Amino acid sequence: MENYCWVVLAIITCVVLLKLFHDDKQNLPPGPKPWPIIGNLHLVGSVPHKSLHKLAITYGDLMLLKFGTRNVLIVSSPEMTREFLKTNDANWASRPQLAAGKYTAYNYHDMTWAPYGPFWKQARRIYLNEIFNSKRLDSFEYIRVEEMQNLISRLFHLSMLGNPILLRQHLTRYTLTSYVKEMKELHRNLDKFNNFVLDDHKAKRELGDKNFVARDMVDVLLQQVEDPNLHLKLNTDSVKGLMQDLLAGGTDTSATTIEWAFHELIKQPKMIKKAQKELDRVIGDGRWVQEKDFTQLTYIESIIKETLRLHPLSTMLPPRTSLEDCHIAGYDIPKGTILMVNAWSIGRNSRYWESSEEFIPERFEGKDIDVTGQHFMLLPFGSGRRKCPGYSLGIRIIRATLANLLHGFNWQLPHGINPQDISMDEIYGLTTHPKLPLHFIMVPRLPHHLYK
Numbered sequence: 014m015e016n017y018c019w020v021v022l023a024i025i026t027c028v029v030l031l032k033l034f035h036d037d038k039q040n041l042p043p044g045p046k047p048w049p050i051i052g053n054l055h056l057v058g059s060v061p062h063k064s065l066h067k068l069a070i071t072y073g074d075l076m077l078l079k080f081g082t083r084n085v086l087i088v089s090s091p092e093m094t095r096e097f098l099k100t101n102d103a104n105w106a107s108r109p110q111l112a113a114g115k116y117t118a119y120n121y122h123d124m125t126w127a128p129y130g131p132f133w134k135q136a137r138r139i140y141l142n143e144i145f146n147s148k149r150l151d152s153f154e155y156i157r158v159e160e161m162q163n164l165i166s167r168l169f170h171l172s173m174l175g176n177p178i179l180l181r182q183h184l185t186r187y188t189l190t191s192y193v194k195e196m197k198e199l200h201r202n203l204d205k206f207n208n209f210v211l212d213d214h215k216a217k218r219e220l221g222d223k224n225f226v227a228r229d230m231v232d233v234l235l236q237q238v239e240d241p242n243l244h245l246k247l248n249t250d251s252v253k254g255l256m257q258d259l260l261a262g263g264t265d266t267s268a269t270t271i272e273w274a275f276h277e278l279i280k281q282p283k284m285i286k287k288a289q290k291e292l293d294r295v296i297g298d299g300r301w302v303q304e305k306d307f308t309q310l311t312y313i314e315s316i317i318k319e320t321l322r323l324h325p326l327s328t329m330l331p332p333r334t335s336l337e338d339c340h341i342a343g344y345d346i347p348k349g350t351i352l353m354v355n356a357w358s359i360g361r362n363s364r365y366w367e368s369s370e371e372f373i374p375e376r377f378e379g380k381d382i383d384v385t386g387q388h389f390m391l392l393p394f395g396s397g398r399r400k401c402p403g404y405s406l407g408i409r410i411i412r413a414t415l416a417n418l419l420h421g422f423n424w425q426l427p428h429g430i431n432p433q434d435i436s437m438d439e440i441y442g443l444t445t446h447p448k449l450p451l452h453f454i455m456v457p458r459l460p461h462h463l464y465k
């Protein structure tokens with residue numbers, strides 16, 4: 014018995030020594046000392062990208078924090094982001110399995126929260142090939158035009174009353190498809206809503222003939238369910254998960270970017286005038302802006318880029334996790350570490366952006382800096398394998414909406430409100446909104462018959 018105890022003791026000692034030896038050898042990135050149980054969570058305030066931006070000034074552009082017991086890497090510079098999302102992208106292509114994905118996304122059966130693997134690959138292929146290819150997007154332009162005309166005509170009628178208009182209220186009602194409105198008004202419960210949309214589409218398909226033509230993106234998804242060549246059969250939950258991605262991605266995102274643009278523009282009316290001059294020259298006063306006009310609307314394009322630089326919707330890119338142990342920038346990074354990129358901080362990096370806190374669209378004029386994830390100083394749509402698949406739709410909606418709102422109306426603050434009173438505070442979330450929505454006095458500037 015005594016011998017047995019000695020053997021057990023020797024084994025335990027070896028294990029402890031081995032672990033200590035191993036840990037000593039690990040060269041982990043720097044970071045603040047964690048507290049027991051909560052780790053470093055007490056250092057992260059209600060606007061996390063700002064707290065993490067400040068911490069990075071002390072600990073550097075790659076720092077290791079503990080959120081509870083989990084290791085979380087925070088990356089805050091373009092160079093370091095390139096290391097993770099380009100050089101080592103394959104290893105960081107998964108998402109951590111967090112409660113959000115489990116409970117709101119059909120147990121990770123959507124694209125945003127799905128771990129890297131066959132389901133995600135197939136979903137991504139469907140999105141890129143079937144839903145967001147430019148032919149399909151062109152064929153659904155009529156839906157966007159219809160929604161746009163409704164928005165403009167609603168705003169026109171309100172503007173004629175002369176009262177201040179709460180822009181957010183109208184932008185969030187203006188949606189990718191009228192279904193979202195129904196979700197907000199009729200169905201608080203997401204799953205109920207998804208079932209409703211799905212059943213409605215199925216019923217319409219069954220009523221249609223054999224030559225059924227997809228009218229919107231949900232129809233395209235339903236066609237995929239029947240595709241015998243699909244590697245992995247889609248079940249109802251995965252269709253609902255993917256639908257949810259489309260609805261969430263297609264509504265709040267564009268509306269919030271437009272809201273931020275007006276928060277900035279109204280403080281500098283000369284920019285609104287400059288944009289309107291461009292519109293008068295390219296479009297004239299006889300029609301609305303179409304998606305194809307955008308190659309010529311370069312100043313408005315610069316306004317959009319500058320808005321996305323200072324106000325990226327995902328101030329912290331959604332978390333990734335590593336599939337294997339790796340070695341980056343001289344540090345050892347264990348498998349399963351969570352990675353978060355501070356896109357907000359990167360957009361303000363003074364080595365890349367002069368007067369980085371100021372809104373200056375002109376900084377993009379004549380520069381070849383785009384927003385699709387290849388220039389790491391500007392990452393509103395992320396980068397690498399998990400970058401936003403809805404980019405081409407999102408950017409079309411933002412362009413057409415912003416351009417038409419500037420084309421159709423003159424903009425002023427209500428009497429008694431000064432530009433310097435405008436709060437640029439944020440509410441942090443999966444998308445980060447202005448804390449206080451603004452009212453505007455809007456005055457139509459085109460012949461009135463165009464608004465009807």
Ligand code: HEM
Binds near residue numbers: 124326393401
């Ligand atoms: C202004 C418009 C939009 C912005 C700024 C935006 C931004 C983003 C960002 C930052 C990511 C994370 C990328 C990464 O992890 O590197 C993302 C992912 C995603 N976006 Fe968007 N997005 C927009 C529009 C859309 C639209 C219109 C859709 C679909 C209708 C969409 C669907 C998705 C999906 C499904 C993902 C997850 C991709 C994955 O994990 O593989 N987004 N988006």
